Amino acid sequence: GQQLNQSPQSMFIQEGEDVSMNCTSSSIFNTWLWYKQEPGEGPVLLIALYKAGELTSNGRLTAQFGITRKDSFLNISASIPSDVGIYFCAGRGLSGNTPLVFGKGTRLSVIA
Amino acid sequence: NAGVTQTPKFRVLKTGQSMTLLCAQDMNHEYMYWYRQDPGMGLRLIHYSVGEGTTAKGEVPDGYNVSRLKKQNFLLGLESAAPSQTSVYFCASSSGLAVLNEQFFGPGTRLTVL
Numbered sequence: 752g753q754q755l756n757q758s759p760q761s762m763f764i765q766e767g768e769d770v771s772m773n774c775t776s777s778s779i780f781n782t783w784l785w786y787k788q789e790p791g792e793g794p795v796l797l798i799a800l801y802k803a804g805e806l807t808s809n810g811r812l813t814a815q816f817g818i819t820r821k822d823s824f825l826n827i828s829a830s831i832p833s834d835v836g837i838y839f840c841a842g843r844g845l846s847g848n849t850p851l852v853f854g855k856g857t858r859l860s861v862i863a
Numbered sequence: 864n865a866g867v868t869q870t871p872k873f874r875v876l877k878t879g880q881s882m883t884l885l886c887a888q889d890m891n892h893e894y895m896y897w898y899r900q901d902p903g904m905g906l907r908l909i910h911y912s913v914g915e916g917t918t919a920k921g922e923v924p925d926g927y928n929v930s931r932l933k934k935q936n937f938l939l940g941l942e943s944a945a946p947s948q949t950s951v952y953f954c955a956s957s958s959g960l961a962v963l964n965e966q967f968f969g970p971g972t973r974l975t976v977l
Contacts (some may be wrong), residue, residue: 757905760903784965791970791971792970792971793867793953793955793968793969793970793971794906794953794968795968796965796966796967799965839905839906850896850908850911850921851966853898853905853906853907854905855903855904855905856905
C-alpha cells in the first residue's frame with residue numbers, strides 16, 4: 752500500500768523560531784493535506800493542496816505541494832506556544848477513490 | 864451543528880469483553896471512517912463506509928466490525944477485546960472520497976483493554 756514518511760518525528764523549538772516539516776510518499780499523490788491535532792482532540796485541517804507546485808498559506812502556516820508530486824512541506828513562521836501539537840500530513844493517490852493515507856505525525860513543542 | 868460526535872469518550876474493558884463505539888455526524892456526509900491512533904504510529908484506518916448500508920476494510924480491520932445502518936451513524940464493534948486494541952479511536956466523515964472533500968474528525972474515544 753501507499754506509505755508516507757513524515758519528518759521529523761518531534762521538534763523542540765524556542766518561541767519565535769520558524770519550523771519546517773516534510774512528508775514524502777513512495778508514489779505520486781494528487782492531493783496533500785496538513786492537519787493539526789491538539790491534546791485530547793481530533794485532527795483539524797490546516798491546509799489542502801491540489802496541484803503540483805502549489806504554495807498555500809493560512810496565517811503563519813505555509814504548505815507546498817512538491818513538483819515531483821511525491822512530497823509536501825509545511826512551514827510555520829514565528830512560532831507561538833499555541834502551535835504545540837501533532838502535525839499530520841495526509842495524501843491521496845492517483846486512483847482518487849481511496850481513503851486518505853496519513854503520515855505518523857510530527858510532535859511540536861514550543862518553549863516560551 | 865455538532866459536527867462529528869463520538870460516544871463514549873473513555874472506556875476500560877477486560878480482555879474478552881465486547882463493546883460498541885458510536886459515531887454520529889450531522890453534516891449529511893456520505894463517507895465515514897474509523898481510525899485508531901497509537902503512539903508513533905499516526906492514524907491507521909480500520910474500516911470505512913461510502914454510504915448507508917456499505918462498509919469496506921481499511922489498513923487494520925482485524926478484530927473489528929462495523930455497521931452503517933443509518934447515514935448519520937457509523938458503529939465500531941469489538942467482539943472480544945484484546946490488550947492490543949488499547950488505543951485512541953477517531954471517527955471522521957467527509958462528503959466524498961474525491962479531491963476537495965475534507966475529512967472532519969470527532970474528539971476521539973480512549974479505550975483501555977486490561
